[in-house]
Amino acid sequence: MNRKVTVAVIGAGMAGQAHAYGYRNAAMHPALSDVDIELSTIADANGELAESVSKRFGFTRAAESVDAVVYDESIDAVSVALPNFAYAEVIPRLIRAGKHVLAEKPLGRSAAEAFGFATAADAAEVVHGVGFSFSRLGAIEAIETLLKTGAIGDVRHLSAWYLTDYAATEETPFSWRYDKSLAGGGAIVDVGAHVISVIERLAGPITRVLAAEARTVIPARRIPAAAIVGHGRAELTSHTAAVTTDDVTDVVTELAGGGLAQITASRAATGFPNSLGFQIIGSEGSVAFDSVHADEFQLFQRSTAPAESNGFRTVLVGPEQPAFGYTVPMPARGVGSGYGSAFVAQAQDFIRSIVSGSPIANDFWAGYQTMLACDAAQLAAAEHRPVDIAELDRTHRRAG
Ligand SMILES: NC(=O)c1ccc[n+]([C@@H]2O[C@H](COP(=O)([O-])OP(=O)(O)OC[C@H]3O[C@@H](n4cnc5c(N)ncnc54)[C@H](O)[C@@H]3O)[C@@H](O)[C@H]2O)c1
Numbered sequence: 008m009n010r011k012v013t014v015a016v017i018g019a020g021m022a023g024q025a026h027a028y029g030y031r032n033a034a035m036h037p038a039l040s041d042v043d044i045e046l047s048t049i050a051d052a053n054g055e056l057a058e059s060v061s062k063r064f065g066f067t068r069a070a071e072s073v074d075a076v077v078y079d080e081s082i083d084a085v086s087v088a089l090p091n092f093a094y095a096e097v098i099p100r101l102i103r104a105g106k107h108v109l110a111e112k113p114l115g116r117s118a119a120e121a122f123g124f125a126t127a128a129d130a131a132e133v134v135h136g137v138g139f140s141f142s143r144l145g146a147i148e149a150i151e152t153l154l155k156t157g158a159i160g161d162v163r164h165l166s167a168w169y170l171t172d173y174a175a176t177e178e179t180p181f182s183w184r185y186d187k188s189l190a191g192g193g194a195i196v197d198v199g200a201h202v203i204s205v206i207e208r209l210a211g212p213i214t215r216v217l218a219a220e221a222r223t224v225i226p227a228r229r230i231p232a233a234a235i236v237g238h239g240r241a242e243l244t245s246h247t248a249a250v251t252t253d254d255v256t257d258v259v260t261e262l263a264g265g266g267l268a269q270i271t272a273s274r275a276a277t278g279f280p281n282s283l284g285f286q287i288i289g290s291e292g293s294v295a296f297d298s299v300h301a302d303e304f305q306l307f308q309r310s311t312a313p314a315e316s317n318g319f320r321t322v323l324v325g326p327e328q329p330a331f332g333y334t335v336p337m338p339a340r341g342v343g344s345g346y347g348s349a350f351v352a353q354a355q356d357f358i359r360s361i362v363s364g365s366p367i368a369n370d371f372w373a374g375y376q377t378m379l380a381c382d383a384a385q386l387a388a389a390e391h392r393p394v395d396i397a398e399l400d401r402t403h404r405r406a407g
Pocket residue numbers: 017018019020021022023050051052053056071072073088089090091093111112113138139140197235236237238
């Protein structure tokens with residue numbers, strides 16, 4: 008008899024819709040062939056939005072309240088795609104109700120919140136994951152394997168970025184993202200968390216933030232006349248609110264292996280709608296990636312040819328990578344996958360973990376680790392001093 012996993016999504020905005028897409032296509036993974044994935048509920052305080060997303064992605068019903076998910080015993084697994092401030096209330100309730108939880112990034116507003124979620128989820132023995140969707144791309148999977156097998160030797164230094172332009176002009180209205188008490192941070196937690204999670208996966212943990220600088224380039228934004236979804240626009244009122252989160256943060260960090268990592272997070276990157284990328288420089292070679300070309304990366308290896316005929320080569324990701332092969336309709340090299348595949352792969356990993364106990368790639372502890380780096384970057388920028396990750400970690404463990 009098939010095993011059934013019933014799923015719900017709380018928050019029907021930009022990220023919630025991507026999770027709904029992921030669940031809808033998750034059954035493409037052969038390891039899930041005997042699992043019935045039931046698409047139950049889309050919950051959002053904006054009832055009209057919940058209704059339309061539920062219909063568009065084939066879920067059974069829409070709800071305006073989180074209670075509809077928490078108290079529904081038929082629901083096994085829940086994606087949380089809410090504004091960062093709402094996690095503190097919603098995630099503990101879901102865990103107490105015994106639900107498996109896949110939370111969006113960042114995991115709350117701080118490492119302290121993330122630590123609380125991870126501890127509670129472990130104690131309740133539920134599966135927990137964080138939506139570091141970029142790390143689910145086939146190219147990132149392939150680069151991870153290459154690096155583990157020593158393809159570029161020891162990582163000496165790297166440069167990484169997440170550049171996006173959603174906050175590049177004053178036309179983008181004020182929202183929870185621009186208020187530190189609601190978001191926990193600006194570019195550093197919103198997009199910085201993504202690139203930090205990718206770098207930590209590929210090159211090992213960040214142990215120390217050596218220096219950081221943060222800037223808010225647009226200090227006040229106009230209040231919208233209506234609710235906005237994601238980074239959307241709306242008619243603006245004449246009232247403004249102060250922006251208390253960073254638009255741009257530059258960080259220099261040290262990695263556990265001794266290498267240096269320079270990371271830029273910007274939501275005001277004019278001309279760069281959405282680019283997560285890096286150049287990782289090793290002792291034997293280097294690797295470069297930009298999510299704008301999500302199915303390929305550049306690889307240089309000293310050993311492959313004499314200097315006069317050597318150089319970077321473009322590697323196209325193909326069906327050997329599960330995040331590619333089990334997420335696209337035509338699994339052939341050159342056909343292309345993209346960001347949708349990352350959300351499908353993420354849903355597949357979450358459901359596999361629920362039905363078979365296989366480890367999930369980014370659990371709440373990985374989310375906590377990333378929040379430690381984000382907190383350290385904010386502290387280093389505010390106090391103009393280096394910050395040790397182990398020291399922050401000890402503080403949370405003592406308090407927890
Ligand atoms: N992985 C990614 O690529 C990605 C992309 C965008 C956003 N995110 C993350 O997803 C989360 C949500 O971001 P978003 O852009 O989708 O936000 P959003 O503002 O578009 O949507 C949030 C939704 O939550 C609803 N909501 C707010 N409080 C609620 C509550 N208490 N109960 C029920 N519904 C409530 C709102 O009505 C809104 O529709 C954030 O943590 C963000 O960092 C991740």
